[in-house]
Amino acid sequence: MVKKTFRVEGMHCPSCPMEVESIEDDLPGIKRVSASYQKGQMVVEYDESEVSEAQIIAAVAKHGYQAFPA
Amino acid sequence: MNQIIVAFITGLTTGGLSCLAVQGGLLASSLEQQLEQQLDQQLEQEIAARRIHRAGKKRPRMLAHPKLALPILLFLAAKLAAYTLLGFLLGALGSVLQLNSLTRAILLIAIGIFMVGNALRMFNVHPIFRYFAFEPPKFITRYIRRRAKNGESFFAPLFLGALTVLIPCGVTQAMMAVAVASGNALQGAALMFAFVLGTSPVFFVVAYLTMQLGARLEKAFMRFVAIVILVLGLVSVNNGLNLVGSPLSFQNLSGALFSSPAASSQAVSSAPASTLLLSATNSGYSPKRLFAKAGEPILLNVVTDNTYSCARDFVIPALGVEKLLPQSGTVPVDIPAQVAGTVMRFSCSMGMYTGEIIFQ
Numbered sequence: 001m002v003k004k005t006f007r008v009e010g011m012h013c014p015s016c017p018m019e020v021e022s023i024e025d026d027l028p029g030i031k032r033v034s035a036s037y038q039k040g041q042m043v044v045e046y047d048e049s050e051v052s053e054a055q056i057i058a059a060v061a062k063h064g065y066q067a068f069p070a
Numbered sequence: 071m072n073q074i075i076v077a078f079i080t081g082l083t084t085g086g087l088s089c090l091a092v093q094g095g096l097l098a099s100s101l102e103q104q105l106e107q108q109l110d111q112q113l114e115q116e117i118a119a120r121r122i123h124r125a126g127k128k129r130p131r132m133l134a135h136p137k138l139a140l141p142i143l144l145f146l147a148a149k150l151a152a153y154t155l156l157g158f159l160l161g162a163l164g165s166v167l168q169l170n171s172l173t174r175a176i177l178l179i180a181i182g183i184f185m186v187g188n189a190l191r192m193f194n195v196h197p198i199f200r201y202f203a204f205e206p207p208k209f210i211t212r213y214i215r216r217r218a219k220n221g222e223s224f225f226a227p228l229f230l231g232a233l234t235v236l237i238p239c240g241v242t243q244a245m246m247a248v249a250v251a252s253g254n255a256l257q258g259a260a261l262m263f264a265f266v267l268g269t270s271p272v273f274f275v276v277a278y279l280t281m282q283l284g285a286r287l288e289k290a291f292m293r294f295v296a297i298v299i300l301v302l303g304l305v306s307v308n309n310g311l312n313l314v315g316s317p318l319s320f321q322n323l324s325g326a327l328f329s330s331p332a333a334s335s336q337a338v339s340s341a342p343a344s345t346l347l348l349s350a351t352n353s354g355y356s357p358k359r360l361f362a363k364a365g366e367p368i369l370l371n372v373v374t375d376n377t378y379s380c381a382r383d384f385v386i387p388a389l390g391v392e393k394l395l396p397q398s399g400t401v402p403v404d405i406p407a408q409v410a411g412t413v414m415r416f417s418c419s420m421g422m423y424t425g426e427i428i429f430q
Binding site for chain 2: 022
């Protein structure tokens with residue numbers, strides 16, 4: 001299990017983090033996502049053997065936001 | 071009764087938009103699941119329609135817009151219930167807690183700063199303004215997502231609507247202060263009910279339109295909302311400054327900057343008096359400028375005639391005077407001797423209507 005921080009662009013309102021966090025349900029291997037509108041970032045706790053950084057970034061992109069490793 | 075009507079009108083005119091700035095995020099969160107489900111349904115329908123079309127059959131009618139009216143109504147209903155209960159509690163507390171004009175002024179200025187900060191956030195001026203927004207706590211958003219996943223899609227609007235009671239917007243806080251000042255549980259409940267009911271039509275229309283409009287129009291519309299909130303915020307700060315008799319309020323600054331020689335000569339020719347007459351009307355105080363004799367006690371008679379506006383709540387911050395005037399009548403106010411050159415400002419308790427007494 002690793003915990004990585006990603007910079008997230010496109011969160012233009014306080015409710016946007018809720019949508020970003022829904023990738024918890026999209027991808028197996030993600031234990032927890034904590035996104036912050038105020039900080040413009042998300043912290044993802046995931047199993048590296050089940051899901052990759054690239055998959056996480058792609059899942060966030062599907063919701064209309066851009067994630068970058070911090 | 072009049073106060074309740076005023077509360078409703080306040081909600082209708084200013085409360086709706088200012089509340090949306092603060093609570094709009096919660097509403098959007100509550101509609102998140104709704105929107106996703108509707109969009110998924112739309113996508114399925116689109117795919118099915120294309121299959122039918124390719125098979126040479128007639129294209130069925132498409133689901134045009136997501137069904138948002140009901141969840142928004144549920145959100146507002148829950149908000150109304152929560153705030154009415156809060157009004158009841160505040161009114162009951164009112165006899166114990168009394169907000170003086172200084173506290174109210176601080177509240178108005180703080181609210182105004184909060185609203186201005188929110189407007190600047192909506193304009194994307196700088197990331198620091200993001201801290202003026204309220205993000206629902208994580209345990210709540212997770213709870214809602216879980217409940218929504220289980221098919222309880224109306225849970226979110228109801229729950230979050232009730233939760234708005236924890237993040238009252240600027241104008242709501244001012245109304246809460248009025249509820250406390252009423253010192254009566256039923257009156258407090260009625261005031262909050264009327265106010266939140268007043269905010270609901272604007273809240274509903276703006277929220278519904280914002281969801282329906284395309285991204286581009288939504289952006290333009292939200293900019294308009296941000297401008298309105300910016301103006302309301304500045305007005306609130308200004309009212310707070312008036313309430314403390316600050317020379318920095320817009321009215322006092324412009325009065326000092328733009329007082330013409332003609333007005334000054336008029337000031338000299340209007341003989342300062344020992345007994346002054348001031349009318350508190352529905353559109354403010356008249357005259358706005360009075361001239362009093364320096365060095366001796368002054369009697370100020372404040373007259374009302376079917377007055378129901380904020381002007382009835384008369385405040386002289388420098389003397390700590392705060393009087394609730396009768397709807398019709400004359401109330402004497404004793405002013406101790408002042409040195410020549412003193413400018414004594416007065417206003418209503420919301421800092422909206424102002425005036426001054428100049429001692430010569």
